[in-house]
Amino acid sequence: MEFTPHPHVDLHVDVPAREGRAVRVAAGQRLQVVDLEGQQVGDLFAFADDGSDEYLSASHTRAHVSRLFPAVGEDFVTNRRRPILRLVEDDSPNRHDMLIAACDAARYAALGAAPDHASCADNMRQALSALGLTAPCVPQPVNVFMDIPVRGNARLDWMSASTEPGDSITFEALMDCVVVVSACPQDLVDINSGQPTPLSLRVSPAPEDPAEPTNSPVSKTPSSDRTTTMTHRPAAAPTPTPDSHPALGPTSLSHLGLANRLAVAPMSRVSAGADGVPTAEMGRYYAAFAEGGFGLVITEGTYTDALYSQGYRNQPGIVSDAHVTAWAEITARVNAAGSPIVLQIMHAGALSQGNPHRPGTVGPSAVQPRGKMMEEYGGSGAWPIPRAMTSEDIEDALQGVTAAAVNARTAGFQGVEIHAANGYLFDQFLTGYTNLRDDEYGGPLANRVRLITAAVSRVRVTLGPDFVVGVRLSQTKVNDFAHRWAGAEEAEAIFRAVAGAGASYLHVASEGRDWIETATLDGGETITALARRVTGLPVIANGGMHDLDQARSLLEGGHADVLSLGRGALANPDLPHRVASGAPLEPFDHGILQPMANLENARQWRDRRRAA
Missing domain, CATH: 3.20.20.70 (Aldolase class I)
Structure with missing residues (x-):
């Protein structure tokens, strides 16, 4: 899964209620997850974008930061203990979870749901499939906006998300990765206040924009593996003036x-x-x-x-x-x-x-x-x-x-x-x-x-x-x-x-x-x-x-x-x-393409025009 998006481009992706979406995020870019209507949990998965089976691991991250969820400025790590995302901003109530597994068909069957009930596990698979990708497994997700407090007797309470419309959490990619977010379809346990709603994703440039676009594309000739830089002649294109055509x-x-x-x-x-x-x-x-x-x-x-x-x-x-x-x-x-x-x-x-x-x-x-x-x-x-x-x-x-x-x-x-x-x-x-x-x-x-x-x-x-x-x-x-x-x-x-x-x-x-x-x-x-x-x-x-x-x-x-x-x-x-x-x-004269749209007929057409 190797791809780095262009670091100068904003990308907005809406995640409909009960569905998932995948986005590619380059190292240095930021991913903001926004709760559009409030009280909606998002299951976030992240995979290294290098064709390997490396992914964000909740259990490895807990060991890495010695807490149940990283604080702002701390890193999420992979199953190979490499940093993959950093938590950089959180304007939500700061209640998130890394203990609960992604909901799946078996979970909903146990709750008495219909066999075709959507799940975060299936949403993840479908979102990756839309990019032609598959996951090595269903990792334990980062459950943003999910409120699962651990009580003194080590019991977990399943609380409704406390986010307001527009609350968000922002991550910075520390490696090129593919991130999947599922707007959790859970409507049988009260984590989404009983009614799943949409989320929104925004991929934005790194805070300090690096290189400007270049006019010197790189190409390779078939006779050699040596990479050469071809510089375009500036004089080949007309120079715009203040009142010239845009x-x-x-x-x-x-x-x-x-x-x-x-x-x-x-x-x-x-x-x-x-x-x-x-x-x-x-x-x-x-x-x-x-x-x-x-x-x-x-x-x-x-x-x-x-x-x-x-x-x-x-x-x-x-x-x-x-x-x-x-x-x-x-x-x-x-x-x-x-x-x-x-x-x-x-x-x-x-x-x-x-x-x-x-x-x-x-x-x-x-x-x-x-x-x-x-x-x-x-x-x-x-x-x-x-x-x-x-x-x-x-x-x-x-x-x-x-x-x-x-x-x-x-x-x-x-x-x-x-x-x-x-x-x-x-x-x-x-x-x-x-x-x-x-x-x-x-x-x-x-x-x-x-x-x-x-x-x-x-x-x-x-x-x-x-x-x-x-x-x-x-x-x-x-x-x-x-x-x-x-x-x-x-x-x-x-x-x-x-x-x-x-x-x-x-x-x-x-x-x-x-x-x-x-x-x-x-x-x-x-x-x-x-x-x-x-x-x-x-x-x-x-x-x-x-x-x-x-x-x-x-x-x-x-x-x-x-x-x-x-x-x-x-x-x-x-x-x-x-x-x-x-x-x-x-x-334009359509005769330039007749009787065949080839270059020979175009040349004959020009010859006829010159002779006329």
Whole structure:
């Protein structure tokens, strides 16, 4: 379970009554547990985030501090007697417990409860499972706000929690850890005054904020294990002035510094070799955006395994040594021109229309995709009915994504963006009408989001804290422009789950629609503003961002941190320089993508325009 969250980001997570939530906390960060309505106990578990079986141990902690519960300034230790958390603030009545075990099914059975009664033990397991993790055991928890006094005859009294609404307790992480808090569902013993209520978690930066984001990403070349620092040229990006467009100002994605807030959106160009090896022409294509001043370049979706992930003929891959070597030449060109570059990695699932590796397609369920294949990417006619994925297929897909991310780092990319949008595999699992499974990956949203959170968590664990791991999400799909999530509640749950799994940023796509067309949720908040608010992560907005008035309004209104452009970037590879100088933008002509959306047709389109 190895992952360190970015130390400059606040994360707020609500823990509904009777449920549990897991958050990752980096060494030095603080975790505040807030009793929102008062008189609610929280069972807190903490696990070392290093893949080991080390966890916070109540019994070891009692021996360490020689008291039943640590005082402010004292440490909680693990089963290996290493400090894991420190109690730094407590504005509650200071009544907490480390004697009582987590409630479980056997406890409720003894109390006469129904077999499906929630328990803190099950809540812990489910919260970790949402991150793709499992616990080595159910440790004895730290029961915050729980009032169990020990009387003179050594008898324990079970008292109602005495906290008031808003009371809190704050811990500082002394090692990278995963913390689970369960809003205890006990309603048969009067510790919660008979009615469980929600808690809230806040992960905040260390009191003294350390390093500022850097503009010098680290990458590794495939020909050597030697790590090299690529410094972006400051002159490659336009310099903002006091009255310039807000998109020209600098920002960062996690630790990755960006010269401005303009990114090239991922766009499939189906221009690799038949074996998926990127070409020299692709290198020139991506380098042109960096030379044109874009603060970030995100590549087209790149397939992740030689099984079922490829979506189109001539789609690039990141599977073989030849793929890695060719991509390394491209990343070097883009970095030398002054921009970081992130590789979008994708599994097409049921929306594959050109895969030479395997016959047929796979998806969460045997449900025929809506709409028709995309002619601009070599398809025609109805989509085939996919084969429902087995547990082995799912494991293959997860291993492919993880291996692809490792290869991306080797090829010199500053990060990866996992494609969970637009109807492809991870989005197929998120979507109710394409996911009819009845196992742990189907049914309620908490199950349907499990595949993408597992993918994010595995990549984060494998590559550690210093590699950017973005996630692209969308309501709409390439084959269903009308689809929408079930309101703000579902959107919030998806965003929180992906952020909790270790994402560095969220990229909310509109798939050919204007941002404003798909942005506003019930209640009036925009989907990107919601993502920013509930996760604390940087958010990239997409859809019509070449409309500079809309782009300004979006940034100044706090709806997003970065804007990604597709059509606008194709028509204006130097768009940031044009915005800085006040030069007009070229309009987008769909002919650049016809009859195929590849670079050869784009070149022919430009030649025709020059000759006209």
